[in-house]
Each structure stands twice: as C-alpha cells, then as structure tokens.
Amino acid sequence: MIAADILIRSDCALIDSCRRVVEQPHDDVDEVDFIVVGGGVAGPVVAGRLSENPNWTVTLFESGPEQPAAIDIPALLSSAIATKYDWQYITTPQKHACLAYGGVCGWPRGRLLGGTASLSGSMYSRGHRDVYDGWLRDGNVGWGYDDVLPFFKMSENNRDYNTEIHGTRGPMPVQKPTEILPIARTLMEAARELGYSEMDMSEPDPMGFSIAQLMINSAKVRVTTPTAYLRPHLRSRGHLRVKTNRHVTRLLVAADRRSVHGVEYVDSANRTRRLMARKEVILCAGVIGSAHLLMLSGIGPAEDLRPLGVPVVQDLRVGHNLQHHVASRLGFQLNVTHDRMLTYEAIGQYMKQRSGPLSTTGGLQVSAFLRSDRAGPTDPADVQLFFDGFSPNCAYAQPVYGGCKATTDLVRMNVRPVNVRPRSRGTIRLASADPFVRPRIDPNYLATEEDADVLVWGLRLANDLVHTKALQQLGATVDRSPVDHCNKHTFATDPYWRCLVRYHTRGENHHAGTCKMGPASDPTAVVDPELRVHRVRGLRVADASVFPTQPNCNPIAPVIMVAEKAAKFIKNTWR
Ligand SMILES: Cc1cc2nc3c(=O)[nH]c(=O)nc-3n(C[C@H](O)[C@H](O)[C@H](O)COP(=O)(O)OP(=O)(O)OC[C@H]3O[C@@H](n4cnc5c(N)ncnc54)[C@H](O)[C@@H]3O)c2cc1C
Numbered sequence: 001m002i003a004a005d006i007l008i009r010s011d012c013a014l015i016d017s018c019r020r021v022v023e024q025p026h027d028d029v030d031e032v033d034f035i036v037v038g039g040g041v042a043g044p045v046v047a048g049r050l051s052e053n054p055n056w057t058v059t060l061f062e063s064g065p066e067q068p069a070a071i072d073i074p075a076l077l078s079s080a081i082a083t084k085y086d087w088q089y090i091t092t093p094q095k096h097a098c099l100a101y102g103g104v105c106g107w108p109r110g111r112l113l114g115g116t117a118s119l120s121g122s123m124y125s126r127g128h129r130d131v132y133d134g135w136l137r138d139g140n141v142g143w144g145y146d147d148v149l150p151f152f153k154m155s156e157n158n159r160d161y162n163t164e165i166h167g168t169r170g171p172m173p174v175q176k177p178t179e180i181l182p183i184a185r186t187l188m189e190a191a192r193e194l195g196y197s198e199m200d201m202s203e204p205d206p207m208g209f210s211i212a213q214l215m216i217n218s219a220k221v222r223v224t225t226p227t228a229y230l231r232p233h234l235r236s237r238g239h240l241r242v243k244t245n246r247h248v249t250r251l252l253v254a255a256d257r258r259s260v261h262g263v264e265y266v267d268s269a270n271r272t273r274r275l276m277a278r279k280e281v282i283l284c285a286g287v288i289g290s291a292h293l294l295m296l297s298g299i300g301p302a303e304d305l306r307p308l309g310v311p312v313v314q315d316l317r318v319g320h321n322l323q324h325h326v327a328s329r330l331g332f333q334l335n336v337t338h339d340r341m342l343t344y345e346a347i348g349q350y351m352k353q354r355s356g357p358l359s360t361t362g363g364l365q366v367s368a369f370l371r372s373d374r375a376g377p378t379d380p381a382d383v384q385l386f387f388d389g390f391s392p393n394c395a396y397a398q399p400v401y402g403g404c405k406a407t408t409d410l411v412r413m414n415v416r417p418v419n420v421r422p423r424s425r426g427t428i429r430l431a432s433a434d435p436f437v438r439p440r441i442d443p444n445y446l447a448t449e450e451d452a453d454v455l456v457w458g459l460r461l462a463n464d465l466v467h468t469k470a471l472q473q474l475g476a477t478v479d480r481s482p483v484d485h486c487n488k489h490t491f492a493t494d495p496y497w498r499c500l501v502r503y504h505t506r507g508e509n510h511h512a513g514t515c516k517m518g519p520a521s522d523p524t525a526v527v528d529p530e531l532r533v534h535r536v537r538g539l540r541v542a543d544a545s546v547f548p549t550q551p552n553c554n555p556i557a558p559v560i561m562v563a564e565k566a567a568k569f570i571k572n573t574w575r
Pocket residue numbers: 037038039040041042043061062063064078108109110111112113114115116117118119120121122123124125246247248249284285286287289290293509510511543544545554555556557559
C-alpha cells in the first residue's frame with residue numbers, strides 16, 4: 001500500500017492527493033459557530049454544507065489522520081482494516097453467535113477522514129421504501145420515503161441512470177464499474193438460471209441481482225465524502241477548518257444541564273483543549289463514537305452512568321436499539337488460476353490505463369437483494385448477498401477475510417448471505433468514565449431463531465448458486481473442508497447450516513440505531529425528528545446512529561441522506 005500511495009500521490013490529476021488536509025499543529029481560535037465531531041461519512045457532508053454560508057465559521061474534528069491516497073484505489077478498498085486507521089473494536093462474548101471465535105466478533109471501523117467508508121466496498125444502495133415509511137409511521141415527520149428521496153438525489157451524480165429516482169448533479173459520483181469482470185457476468189448468469197432478474201439497487205423495492213453501483217468516479221477512483229464535500233473547498237473557504245488527529249473527549253454542558261456550548265478534545269501533542277460553539281455542536285462520530293461521547297458527557301441511561309461516577313445530564317436511552325446486519329459465508333473454489341496479483345506491474349497498469357487488477361472491486365461487483373422463506377411475499381428483502389474474491393491477493397486484511405497467502409493457486413471465493421432485517425437488538429454501554437476506555441459493544445447477534453433461519457436460507461441459496469451450470473462451467477466446487485464444531489452434522493443439511501451461522505458468524509459492518517430518532521412521546525428516542533438531542537439545546541446527532549430501524553441495504557447512501565437533511569435543518573434554524 002505504501003508503494004501505491006507514493007505513486008498515486010504523484011498524479012494530482014488522478015486523485016485528490018494534492019488537496020489533502022494538512023495537519024495544523026496549533027489551534028488558534030477559541031470559538032466558532034458550528035463544531036462537527038467526526039470526519040467519517042456524515043461529518044464532511046454537514047461541515048461542507050454549513051460552510052456554504054460564508055458568514056459561518058465551521059470546525060470539523062476527526063480523531064484519526066487524513067486518508068492515505070492509496071485507499072481510493074478500488075482493489076485496495078479494505079487495505080486499512082486491522083491497521084492504525086481502524087479502531088479495531090470487538091464485541092463482548094456472544095451467547096448465540098461467533099462461537100468459533102469464543103463468541104467474540106471483530107468490528108472494523110475507520111479512524112481517519114472518510115471514516116468507515118474509507119474501509120468500505122463503496123457500494124451504493126438505499127433500501128426499501130417501507131423502511132422510511134416505517135420511520136414516518138413511528139412519528140418521525142418528514143422522514144417518509146417521499147420526504148427523503150430528494151435528499152438522496154441531492155447528493156448523487158448518477159452516471160448510469162437519469163430517472164426520477166436518481167440525481168445527476170450532486171457531489172457524489174455513482175456508477176457501475178466500466179470494466180465488468182468475467183466472474184461478475186458468470187454470477188449474473190447463475191442468478192438468471194435460478195430465476196432471479198436484474199435490478200437497480202436503488203429502486204424503491206430492490207429485488208434481484210445487480211452489477212452494483214459504486215461511489216467511484218470516471219478515473220476509477222473511489223470517492224468518499226471528504227473528497228466530494230470538503231476538499232474542493234478547503235482553499236477557498238477560510239471559515240471551514242478540518243482538524244485531523246483531534247479526539248473529542250466530552251461535550252461542554254452548561255451549568256443548568258440544558259444546553260451544550262462546546263467540546264473538550266485532545267490534540268496530536270496530547271494536550272487537552274476546548275473549543276466553544278456559538279450556535280451548535282453536531283455529533284457525526286458514528287454508531288459507537290456518538291453514543292460514547294453522549295454517555296461520557298452525562299447524556300445516557302442514568303442506571304449505567306451513575307455507578308461510573310458520571311453526573312447525569314439527561315436520562316436518555318443512548319446505546320440501546322443497536323442494530324447490526326449479520327452474515328455467514330460459504331466458501332467455494334473455481335478451476336481458474338489466480339491472475340490478479342498485487343505487483344508493481346499492476347500499479348503501473350492502473351496508473352497508466354486505469355485497468356488491471358487494481359481497477360476493480362473483484363467479486364464485490366455483484367450483489368443481490370432477496371426475500372428468504374421467512375419474509376412475506378410483499379415484504380422488503382431480508383437477505384443481501386456479497387461475493388468475495390477476484391481481488392489482488394492480500395489486498396484484504398487478515399482478520400476480516402481469514403488469512404492471506406500470496407498464491408497463484410486456484411481462485412477461492414465466498415458467497416456471503418447477510419440478514420439485513422435482523423430482529424435482535426443489542427447495546428453499547430459505557431465501561432468507564434475515562435474517554436480512552438472503549439465502551440462495551442454487545443450486538444446480541446442471532447438472539448432469535450428467525451434471525452438464524454434467514455441466514456440458513458441464504459446459505460442454501462449460496463450452495464444452489466455454486467451448483468448452477470454457469471458456475472459449474474468454471475469448475476466450481478463448494479469448500480467442504482472440515483469446519484470446526486459443525487463436522488458432526490452432514491454437509492448441506494439444515495443442522496449443518498444452522499451450526500455454520502452460529503459458529504462462523506460475521507458482523508456485516510452495517511451498524512445503526514444507538515441514538516434513535518423519535519418524537520418526544522417515544523421513551524426510547526434520543527434525538528427528535530430534526531436530529532436535536534431531546535431536552536438539550538445546541539446539540540444534534542447526524543449519522544447512522546439516528547436510524548430508528550436500519551435500512552435493509554449498505555448504509556453509506558442513507559447516512560449521506562441523513563447528513564444532508566441535518567444541514568438543511570440547521571440552515572433553517574439559523575437563517
Ligand atoms: C469493511 C466494510 C465495508 C463496508 N462496505 C460498505 C459499502 O460497500 N457500502 C456502504 O454503503 N457501506 C459500507 N460499509 C458501512 C459504512 O462504511 C458505514 O455504515 C458508514 O461509514 C457509517 O457512517 P458514519 O458517518 O455514521 O460513521 P463513520 O464512517 O464510522 O464515521 C465516524 C467518524 O467519527 C470519528 N470519531 C469517532 N469518535 C470520535 C471522537 N471522539 N472525536 C473525533 N472523531 C471521532 C471516527 O474516527 C470516524 O472517522 C462498510 C463498512 C465496513 C467496515
């Protein structure tokens with residue numbers, strides 16, 4: 001990755017390497033209008049939009065550093081996982097899942113500009129319209145599908161579709177890969193054989209298979225929100241400041257406990273500092289970070305905060321309602337030799353022609369939204385499928401994808417069924433009043449039998465896919481090598497799949513819900529439908545933590561939509 005980073009930085013036309021944030025060692029102001037905490041997906045959107053008003057001063061704090069430029073190369077999408085750019089969270093031991101790993105599953109989360117999207121597959125999808133209509137039914141006025149659609153379109157510059165549901169003038173480029181790999185065509189053929197049709201993953205009721213649209217530009221460079229919303233303005237907007245390597249440790253709450261007027265943070269020289277906000281603080285620190293900061297500041301469940309000596313500002317259900325898509329996987333092998341190696345030639349080919357092994361996301365070019373046998377005939381999809389493999393060897397990090405061995409052997413792939421409408425709910429709880437002690441993350445995976453059933457259905461389908469004529473022509477064979485704990489069951493029977501999902505569980509990196517949005521009448525709500533923290537002035541939350549129920553899709557597009565709406569609310573409040 002270092003070689004790729006150096007080369008890519010030498011080409012400013014290719015990538016934003018010449019407009020990267022330069023770290024400022026000193027902070028010279030004590031007060032601004034708006035403080036945005038977290039430079040992941042949502043933070044750059046909020047900061048970028050607020051700074052459109054030249055009269056407002058805006059500071060964005062990000063705990064981690066700038067993105068290394070090489071992360072934007074499609075095939076290196078997950079290369080920062082398990083590095084210093086990853087918070088590397090782990091769950092508490094689970095009773096019903098992750099059993100092959102002592103009940104503990106890993107949670108990669110980005111600690112750098114671009115946040116977790118910097119580690120992501122860049123897939124663009126929005127989820128079923130009923131998810132948003134459900135938010136509206138629960139009292140979130142202004143959040144039904146017809147209300148949120150304009151905010152999806154506002155951010156989108158779709159280069160494949162110019163229809164009424166897509167935007168074509170927003171800052172985020174969205175398109176299918178220009179070079180579709182033969183394996184992606186084969187997977188689509190396999191899906192057709194099983195009777196599935198092709199869809200646009202952003203339809204209001206997405207169902208079927210698709211060559212996924214990505215947040216990628218025509219130069220085959222992945223685009224995250226700092227690139228789209230911040231970097232173009234860093235030079236021209238002196239009132240917008242992006243401060244990397246600044247970890248916010250708590251909110252500054254007024255003596256009457258009814259308003260927030262700034263933040264305390266630790267800078268890269270380990271100095272504790274304060275910045276005051278004349279107007280608002282907006283938390284965009286993600287499902288873990290935003291909940292953690294609220295609880296450290298006394299906004300959270302009183303019964304958890306008091307024993308830790310944290311004075312209670314507001315007793316709100318922060319950290320509850322944690323939702324997480326959950327997955328398992330079926331491995332298979334193709335009778336095809338691995339030709340997608342991570343070499344200097346591959347880097348050269350990418351730099352000169354934007355082609356070759358580095359230019360694509362491999363098997364992740366294909367995805368699917370499907371109804372399992374647990375879903376009703378008109379229900380939203382409850383299964384999403386991903387395909388791992390056909391990426392340069394070792395471009396993915398070890399802990400997530402199970403080891404890395406440079407090889408020219410036969411290609412190995414995974415089909416990954418994901419339960420995207422899990423019923424189980426978990427918690428994030430404060431473990432200490434010390435801001436550097438991580439909170440306790442309990443996703444409570446597969447607490448209901450229905451959640452496991454959905455994955456069992458997904459594994460059966462994965463097995464059927466591998467046995468289609470299309471994949472058999474490539475000599476596909478399912479990996480039956482012994483799987484710890486499940487060998488006592490006959491392969492491909494329901495007891496075997498049931499064992500696999502509970503032992504070889506994987507969190508699917510899509511988290512939500514720890515600062516739930518809901519009206520004042522909802523005792524579990526943390527923010528109101530304008531994203532203001534209930535009963536606390538000057539404080540909003542805008543990121544995946546506010547989703548009352550998780551969209552049944554990849555969450556980056558819904559997070560951007562939330563951030564666009566947040567900016568609109570704030571502009572309306574202070575105009
Ligand atoms: C491997 C992987 C693949 C994925 N693939 C896809 C995909 O293809 N498509 C898709 O739509 N989604 C994907 N996702 C999910 C997606 O990346 C997340 O849902 C999304 O990034 C959440 O956005 P956010 O703004 O809520 O949080 P984040 O992106 O996590 O941003 C939070 C930011 O806040 C910072 N922060 C936290 N605490 C503090 C603090 N105290 N002070 C200062 N800064 C702080 C963090 O460092 C981080 O930069 C993937 C995730 C992973 C891990």
